[in-house]
Amino acid sequence: RIHYPPGVIVNGTVGAHKLPYPQDPEHRYLLGTDYIPLRREFWDVSPRISKLNIENVLLIFGGQDIRNMVDKTLSYLLREFPEYTYHVVKGLNSNGSEEGVNSNRARVYGNLSAGEILQLMLMCDLAISAAGQTTYELARIGIPTIVVGVAKNQRCTIQGWIEKGFQQYELWWDDEDLLQKLSNEIRRRSGLRGKESLWCDGQGARRIVAYLANDMNISLRNIAEGDKKLLFDWANEIETRKNSFNSNPIPWSVHEKWFEDRLHSQDTRIYVAQDEWGNDVGQIRFEKTND
Helix, strand or coil, X not given: CCCCCCEEEEEXXXXXXXXXXXXXXXXXXXXXXXXXCCCHHHCCCCCCCCCCCCCEEEEECCCCCCCCHHHHHHHHHHHHCCCCEEEEECCCCCCCCHHHHCXXXXXXXXXXXXXXXXXXXXXXXXXXXXXXXXXXXXXXXCCCEEEEECCHHHHHHHHHHHHCCCCCCCCECCCCCHXXXXXXXXXXXXXXXXXXXXXXXXXHHHHHHHHHHHHXXXXXXXXXXXXXXXXXXXXXXXXXXXXXXXXXXXXXXXXXXXXHHHHCCCCEEEEEEECCCCCEEEEEEEECCCC
């Protein structure tokens, strides 16, 4: 696994407590679904009332849909289960199945806000989702969900889903018999009520903040002009770049413009976290968007 610097390690995935994290005085761990940080819209929502009959099915494979799962599954589902209405949240990489787009049983959505996605989830009776962050938002509201792995780091979520009894098969995007397994799972799900919300209460972000504020004496201060170099160094730290969408180093000129724009923006707030001895230990940024 990654060699983490001293500090607090947060892993909110189901089964995270089983991972072989080193046990030493330099690291503290917040593990499992009690610490999964969901978007604010999902914190205090009431779980939906499950219906036994399936009418509306949600297809959602992440903002990128890196495996083009919508194209792979929608036309098959329309043929195999024509009685359902499919609500498809398109990823940026999804080209769209012609059969699905032209069907009156499929409704396609794009660029939805968190609130709009929540309302769409609440109206559906079954979801088919990539096994990423969206899985836990679906669990929060208690919608029966079939998860499909599209990246190796989703194995814990899939195995946890199976251990909880929510799913029978381990499904992966490149399985030769994926569509048949998916069909079996849908038939098995028909007539079952969702119980996923029993283990994801949406309070992960609050628990993390409470731990940092109360147990570690972490405080926040506003950034100032003198923090330009500090944020530049943090952004270009080796592990940070390795885990970013763009792993290339950030040039100083690019960072300087980015910093100045946000320092003076009315829609951006950046805070530097400090420990009880006044050491700078991290940053958090909030940006207001149109929604």
